[in-house]
Amino acid sequence: MSLMSEVGQKAFNLGVPIAVHMDVTYRCNERCVHCYLDHDDHGELTTAEVKDVLDQLAEAGVFFITFSGGEVFMRRDFFEIVEYARRLMFNVKIKTNAVMIHEDDARRIRELGVDTIQISVYSHRPEVHDAITKLPHSFERTIKAIRFLREQGLRVTIANVLMTANSFDHSEVQKLAAELGVQYTLDPTITPMMDGDTSVLSLRIPGEELPEIFHNPALVGNQDEFCAPPKPPSEEDLEGYSCSAGHSFCYISPYGDVFPCVQFPLPTGNIRHQKFLDIWNFSPEMKEVRSIQAKDLTVCSSCSHVGSCTRCPGLAYMEGSMRGPSTADCEKSFYRTGVPTANMLQQGLSKPRTTIPLIQIRSIAVPA
Amino acid sequence: MPENCIYITRSSAIAARALAGEMMVMNSVDSTFFTLNEVATAIFQAADGHTPLREIVRDRVCGQFDIDPEQALADAEQFVAELSSHGILLVSNQPLASEAP
Numbered sequence: 001m002s003l004m005s006e007v008g009q010k011a012f013n014l015g016v017p018i019a020v021h022m023d024v025t026y027r028c029n030e031r032c033v034h035c036y037l038d039h040d041d042h043g044e045l046t047t048a049e050v051k052d053v054l055d056q057l058a059e060a061g062v063f064f065i066t067f068s069g070g071e072v073f074m075r076r077d078f079f080e081i082v083e084y085a086r087r088l089m090f091n092v093k094i095k096t097n098a099v100m101i102h103e104d105d106a107r108r109i110r111e112l113g114v115d116t117i118q119i120s121v122y123s124h125r126p127e128v129h130d131a132i133t134k135l136p137h138s139f140e141r142t143i144k145a146i147r148f149l150r151e152q153g154l155r156v157t158i159a160n161v162l163m164t165a166n167s168f169d170h171s172e173v174q175k176l177a178a179e180l181g182v183q184y185t186l187d188p189t190i191t192p193m194m195d196g197d198t199s200v201l202s203l204r205i206p207g208e209e210l211p212e213i214f215h216n217p218a219l220v221g222n223q224d225e226f227c228a229p230p231k232p233p234s235e236e237d238l239e240g241y242s243c244s245a246g247h248s249f250c251y252i253s254p255y256g257d258v259f260p261c262v263q264f265p266l267p268t269g270n271i272r273h274q275k276f277l278d279i280w281n282f283s284p285e286m287k288e289v290r291s292i293q294a295k296d297l298t299v300c301s302s303c304s305h306v307g308s309c310t311r312c313p314g315l316a317y318m319e320g321s322m323r324g325p326s327t328a329d330c331e332k333s334f335y336r337t338g339v340p341t342a343n344m345l346q347q348g349l350s351k352p353r354t355t356i357p358l359i360q361i362r363s364i365a366v367p368a
Numbered sequence: 369m370p371e372n373c374i375y376i377t378r379s380s381a382i383a384a385r386a387l388a389g390e391m392m393v394m395n396s397v398d399s400t401f402f403t404l405n406e407v408a409t410a411i412f413q414a415a416d417g418h419t420p421l422r423e424i425v426r427d428r429v430c431g432q433f434d435i436d437p438e439q440a441l442a443d444a445e446q447f448v449a450e451l452s453s454h455g456i457l458l459v460s461n462q463p464l465a466s467e468a469p
Contacts, residue, residue: 016388113381
């Protein structure tokens with residue numbers, strides 16, 4: 001186990017929120033066809049409020065903070081926020097489309113000691129990338145920004161979200177990343193919009209195309225290991241937890257709402273009305289998320305994949321129960337290994353049926 | 369002031385946070401990651417650029433942990449050398465200039 005994994009496990013065991021994902025805005029200069037966000041500003045945290053949150057997070061033991069959005073640079077105070085976070089000695093990662101990053105900004109990012117910048121690139125073909133972002137010349141501007149950041153010696157990762165429009169471009173995007181000297185990561189998950197609109201799910205690449213991705217060593221590493229049939233679950237597997245959501249990780253929205261994860265829209269409190277540590281330690285919702293072990297899962301506890309599945313409790317929650325299966329992950333487990341999941345067998349299916357999540361991130365209504 | 373005084377400062381390129389009494393430290397330049405034990409954490413936290421290392425060891429280490437002063441200083445110097453080689457601590461034989469009021 002690496003030192004980083006050991007520390008992560010220690011934080012998990014102690015219930016310390018070692019990592020937080022904070023969206024500082026939902027506003028954006030792009031209008032990506034698959035985006036799940038409402039880009040209007042419904043009352044973002046002010047600069048002073050964000051700084052107060054950062055003070056509280058430092059006190060709570062948060063070490064890694066990811067600033068994301070929306071597009072983070074839509075906030076004019078974004079550098080002020082990063083500077084404040086760095087003064088509090090957070091390890092800062094930024095997720096951005098990079099369109100607004102110029103040479104001077106890249107230098108500033110380096111001077112502030114930002115750890116990593118993750119940038120969305122959808123295709124190596126400018127016309128495909130721009131058609132997805134709906135912002136003309138966005139590909140050109142994003143790639144130019146990546147070069148500025150690399151010139152400063154910064155670590156950059158290209159995030160390649162796959163959907164129907166770009167499903168065959170991942171190899172070329174990976175080559176582009178290598179040419180630019182940056183890391184590459186792929187994500188085949190498209191989630192419904194915040195207002196519950198599920199039309200974007202039609203952009204998901206069909207499950208039948210997943211085996212091509214899962215059996216590509218350039219994307220998954222050791223293919224035999226990655227696609228191996230699941231081992232019979234051990235007692236340890238059944239005592240285990242799904243992920244770090246609510247254990248050592250959480251998500252904060254631009255309006256101060258706190259959730260177990262960016263993909264787990266269960267409201268647990270709002271930092272405009274409560275202290276972060278009070279929400280983290282005492283929210284009944286956080287406690288419930290934290291209490292669920294694999295043996296408590298309604299369907300998955302009897303699934304042969306339970307020890308190796310990437311089951312997302314947030315996606316399961318969106319389907320109706322945080323203790324239930326996440327169909328998107330059932331699909332991945334099946335297409336990765338060829339072995340049907342308990343969820344499929346229970347429904348008498350020979351291949352997964354993608355269901356539509358029902359619950360989405362919404363602001364918490366707090367009485368005046 | 370002794371001639372061999374050394375002063376240590378935390379680099380501005382690092383991230384750091386205490387977890388259950390131990391300090392996690394990461395250098396953003398090369399992502400090297402360390403955890404410091406309780407004694408090393410005490411030295412790291414006192415690295416203000418103004419207090420000589422010998423004084424830090426005397427007050428923060430020998431004062432709180434049952435350690436031989438000379439051995440503690442030798443260990444501290446070794447620890448400082450290692451962290452400075454990774455850009456975590458900056459070492460100088462002069463104290464940091466005080467900021468103008």
